[in-house]
Amino acid sequence: GQNIDQPTEMTATEGAIVQINCTYQTSGFNGLFWYQQHAGEAPTFLSYNVLDGLEEKGRFSSFLSRSKGYSYLLLKELQMKDSASYLCAAMDSNYQLIWGAGTKLIIKP
Amino acid sequence: SQTIHQWPATLVQPVGSPLSLECTVEGTSNPNLYWYRQAAGRGLQLLFYSVGIGQISSEVPQNLSASRPQDRQFILSSKKLLLSDSGFYLCAWSVELGGANVLTFGAGSRLTVL
Numbered sequence: 001g002q003n004i005d006q007p008t009e010m011t012a013t014e015g016a017i018v019q020i021n022c023t024y025q026t027s028g029f030n031g032l033f034w035y036q037q038h039a040g041e042a043p044t045f046l047s048y049n050v051l052d053g054l055e056e057k058g059r060f061s062s063f064l065s066r067s068k069g070y071s072y073l074l075l076k077e078l079q080m081k082d083s084a085s086y087l088c089a090a091m092d093s094n095y096q097l098i099w100g101a102g103t104k105l106i107i108k109p
Numbered sequence: 110s111q112t113i114h115q116w117p118a119t120l121v122q123p124v125g126s127p128l129s130l131e132c133t134v135e136g137t138s139n140p141n142l143y144w145y146r147q148a149a150g151r152g153l154q155l156l157f158y159s160v161g162i163g164q165i166s167s168e169v170p171q172n173l174s175a176s177r178p179q180d181r182q183f184i185l186s187s188k189k190l191l192l193s194d195s196g197f198y199l200c201a202w203s204v205e206l207g208g209a210n211v212l213t214f215g216a217g218s219r220l221t222v223l
Contacts, residue, residue, distance in 0.1 A: 004152065031209055042199055042214035043153075048207065087153070095210065099152030 002026045004100035006088050011106045012078055020073045020086050020103045028093020032064050032071045035087040037102065043087055046073070075105075083107045111136035115200045115215030122222055128173075128187040130218050132200030135181065140202040142183040143212065144175055147197040159183060195222045 003025045012018040024032065031050040035043035049055055049064035049071060061074040073086055085102040092098060115132045122128060134140050144156040155168045157175035165175050172191060176184045183200060200215040 008150075033209070033211075035212075040217075040219075042217050043212075045206075045211050045213070048209040048211065050208065089153075091209075097153075097155070097212075099154075101150055101152050 002090075002092060002098045004088055004090060004098055006086075006100040006103045008101070009104045009106065011108060012075075014078055014080060014107055014109050016078050017074065017076050018078060018105065020075075020088075020105065022071045022073070022088035022100060024069050024071070024088070024090040024098070024100075026090045026092040026098055029066060030091040030093065030095055032062075033089045033091070033097070034062055034071075034073045035089065037085045037087055039084070046086075078107050080107050080109070111202075111204070111213070113200060113202055113213060113215040115218055117218060118216060119219045120221070122190050122220065124192055124222055125189045128185070128190055128194070128220070130185040130198055130200075130220075132183045132185075132215055133181055134183075134202050137181070137202070137204075139180060140204075141210070142177065143201040143203070144183065144185045145199040145201060145214075147199060147217075153199070156185070190220075190222045192222050195220055 006022045033048050034046040036046050037043040047062035049062050054063045059076045064071045085104045087102045088100040089097045112135045143158045145153045147153050159165050159177045173187050198218045201212040203210040203212050
């Protein structure tokens with residue numbers, strides 16, 4: 001079956017760095033997405049990886065290893081507004097998105 | 110610019126009552142449209158998607174239905190709600206960005222069935 005695993009919750013300190021991991025098992029693979037979702041709001045797109053390696057976008061970076069079925073989202077210089085859930089989603093061979101349950105990130109001052 | 114509107118934002122309905130959630134998109138034509146449900150502690154579940162007027166694909170058998178009467182309008186309905194229909198419903202449209210189909214979501218509709 002198809003599956004996405006990511007930690008349920010993580011806690012980090014303002015100004016620090018945090019890495020949110022995601023492992024996936026899909027029938028075929030057409031890319032890995034990360035979305036941010038603040039409580040009670042809709043998800044917003046953060047990043048897309050389809051090739052191995054690191055994609056950097058400001059304070060946020062996303063990494064993909066296709067051979068390991070693994071991705072991570074790296075958040076640097078954490079700010080209180082980064083408190084949110086981070087959703088990992090993999091696209092299978094039919095271009096359908098398989099979603100993880102999300103990682104709730106709590107930022108402490 | 111493209112925007113997506115979804116309403117109502119919240120609603121509380123009794124079991125057995127009907128449901129209608131509406132979604133409209135502005136600033137684009139012939140978009141791919143989606144209805145998702147998000148339950149606590151679970152990943153987003155795709156309910157329906159549409160590639161054009163009158164074209165609806167259902168991903169999960171259930172007592173919900175969808176319609177697309179106009180190019181930029183997508184409606185989620187039910188004739189009789191169940192308790193299990195409670196959840197956060199999200200409408201989305203997709204746009205190709207750097208080789209990926211990126212979803213843009215509406216603000217969501219939180220449904221509580223009592």
